[in-house]
Amino acid sequence: MPKLLLLLSLAAGFSAIGYAQTAADSALIRSIYDEALARGEAYENLRQLTKGIGHRLSGSESASRAMEWGASVLEGYGADSVWVLPVMVPSWTRGDVAEASARVGGHVHPLHITALGGSVGTPGDAPLTAKVVQVKSLDALKDMPAENVQGRIVLFNRPMDPVLINTGAAYGGAVDQRGRGATAAAEAGAVGALVRSMTHALDTLPHTGAMYYKEGVDSVPSAAISTVDASWLGQQLKEHPDLEVTLQMNCRAFPDVEQGNVIGEWRGSERPNEIITLGGHLDSWDIGEGAHDDGAGIVHTLEVLRILKAIGYTPKRTIRFVLFINEENGNRGGKAYAAAAKVDHVTTNKRYVAALESDAGGFVPRGFRIDATDAATELVRSWSPLFDPYNVHQFRRGGAGVDIGPLKELDPRPTMMGLSPDGQRYFDFHHSAQDVFENVHKRELELGAATFAAAVMMLDQHLPSSGTAN
Numbered sequence: 001m002p003k004l005l006l007l008l009s010l011a012a013g014f015s016a017i018g019y020a021q022t023a024a025d026s027a028l029i030r031s032i033y034d035e036a037l038a039r040g041e042a043y044e045n046l047r048q049l050t051k052g053i054g055h056r057l058s059g060s061e062s063a064s065r066a067m068e069w070g071a072s073v074l075e076g077y078g079a080d081s082v083w084v085l086p087v088m089v090p091s092w093t094r095g096d097v098a099e100a101s102a103r104v105g106g107h108v109h110p111l112h113i114t115a116l117g118g119s120v121g122t123p124g125d126a127p128l129t130a131k132v133v134q135v136k137s138l139d140a141l142k143d144m145p146a147e148n149v150q151g152r153i154v155l156f157n158r159p160m161d162p163v164l165i166n167t168g169a170a171y172g173g174a175v176d177q178r179g180r181g182a183t184a185a186a187e188a189g190a191v192g193a194l195v196r197s198m199t200h201a202l203d204t205l206p207h208t209g210a211m212y213y214k215e216g217v218d219s220v221p222s223a224a225i226s227t228v229d230a231s232w233l234g235q236q237l238k239e240h241p242d243l244e245v246t247l248q249m250n251c252r253a254f255p256d257v258e259q260g261n262v263i264g265e266w267r268g269s270e271r272p273n274e275i276i277t278l279g280g281h282l283d284s285w286d287i288g289e290g291a292h293d294d295g296a297g298i299v300h301t302l303e304v305l306r307i308l309k310a311i312g313y314t315p316k317r318t319i320r321f322v323l324f325i326n327e328e329n330g331n332r333g334g335k336a337y338a339a340a341a342k343v344d345h346v347t348t349n350k351r352y353v354a355a356l357e358s359d360a361g362g363f364v365p366r367g368f369r370i371d372a373t374d375a376a377t378e379l380v381r382s383w384s385p386l387f388d389p390y391n392v393h394q395f396r397r398g399g400a401g402v403d404i405g406p407l408k409e410l411d412p413r414p415t416m417m418g419l420s421p422d423g424q425r426y427f428d429f430h431h432s433a434q435d436v437f438e439n440v441h442k443r444e445l446e447l448g449a450a451t452f453a454a455a456v457m458m459l460d461q462h463l464p465s466s467g468t469a470n
C-alpha cells in the first residue's frame with residue numbers, strides 16, 4: 001500500500017475510534033442526567049439531612065448524627081466498604097445570647113449580630129459598652145493612631161467588591177477582616193470587633209464564619225453584623241463619632257472531640273489501586289441548616305454512587321466517596337484525609353489520581369474549577385462538547401476546593417476538579433439563617449448531581465494511569 005494511502009487509512013481508523021469513544025461517552029452522560037432528573041434522590045436526601053438532623057457544627061451531637069446518617073446512606077447505595085477516619089475537631093457553642101445596640105442621641109438602635117465561629121464571649125458574659133472606630137481594612141487599622149483605637153470596638157466595614165463577577169473572588173477579597181479582625185483589633189488595643197457580613201445582599205441577617213485568635217494576643221469578642229446595620233452604623237459614625245455600642249455574647253469553647261470523615265469505597269475493576277476521591281463537607285454552621293453549604297455537596301456525592309450503580313456502570317478505578325468533617329472551622333477533615341493518603345501510598349502503593357469536590361451550593365451547574373497540570377487541564381477541557389448540551393460551559397483553572405486542597409501535596413499530584421454552580425446568589429444564603437432546605441431548587445440540585453457524576457465517570461474512563469495526563 002502506498003505510504004499516503006496507509007497514512008489516510010490509519011487516520012480514518014483513529015478518527016473512527018475517537019468517534020466511537022465520544023459516542024459512548026455521550027450516551028453514558030445522557031443516561032446519568034436521565035437518571036438524576038427522572039429518578040433522583042438528592043432532594044429527598046437533602047430534606048432528611050437538613051430537616052431530620054439540622055445544622056452539623058463540628059463537635060456537636062447533630063454532626064455525629066449526620067455521620068451515622070451518611071454512613072447508612074452509603075451502605076444502602078451499595079458501597080463495598082464504609083468506615084470513619086477519626087478526626088479531632090473543635091467544640092464550640094455560640095450560646096443563647098448575641099445582642100447589640102447603638103446609642104445615638106439618646107435613642108437606642110438595635111443591631112443584628114451573631115457571634116463569629118470560635119469567638120469568646122463578652123467578659124463575664126455581661127454587656128460590653130464602648131465607643132466605635134470604623135476601618136475598611138486591616139492595614140488601615142494598623143496605620144491608625146493608638147489613641148483612636150484603644151478601649152474601642154472596631155467596626156470592619158469593607159463590603160465584598162461589587163464589580164467582581166466571580167462572587168467567590170469577592171468573598172475572598174473581604175474575608176481577611178473576618179478571620180483576622182479580632183486579633184488585629186486586640187493588637188491595636190481594642191476591646192472587641194464587629195465585622196460586616198460577607199454577602200452582597202443588603203439585609204438584616206448576620207452571616208457567621210470562622211475567625212481565629214493568635215497566641216500571645218488577648219482574645220476579644222468578635223461578631224458579624226448585618227450589612228444593613230453595618231452601613232447604618234458607618235453613616236452614623238460620620239455624624240456621631242462618639243456613639244457607643246453595647247455588645248453581649250455568651251459563646252465559649254470546649255475541649256476538642258473525636259468525630260471523623262465518613263468514607264465509602266467502590267472498588268475498581270481494572271485499576272483498584274488508583275483512587276478517585278470525591279466529596280463535600282458534612283459539617284455546617286449552626287444558625288441555619290447548612291443546605292447549600294454544604295448539604296448540597298454531600299447529597300451530590302451520595303447521588304454519584306446511586307446514579308452510577310443505577311445505570312449499571314462498572315468503574316475501572318476505585319472511587320472514594322468522602323463526607324468530610326470540619327471544613328468550616330479548621331479543615332481538619334481534609335488535612336487528615338491527605339495525611340492518610342500519604343501513608344496509604346507508601347504502605348499499600350495506592351495512587352490518588354483524581355479528586356473532586358462540591359462545595360459551592362446547589363445552584364444550576366455552570367462548569368468546573370480545575371487544579372491540574374497543563375496536560376490534564378486540556379484533557380478536561382476537551383470534554384466541553386460532551387457537556388455543552390447540558391449548559392455546562394466553564395472550565396477554569398484554580399480553586400478546586402478546600403477539603404481536597406491538601407491532596408496537592410501528594411506526589412504525583414492528583415488531577416483536581418471542583419463543581420462550579422452559578423454563584424450570584426450563593427452568598428445571600430452562605431453562613432446565614434437563610435441557608436435552609438426551602439432555598440434549594442430541586443431541579444438545580446439534581447443537575448448538579450448529574451454533572452458531578454458525569455465528571456467522575458469521564459475521569460475514570462479517560463485519565464491516564466499516571467493521573468497527571470503527562
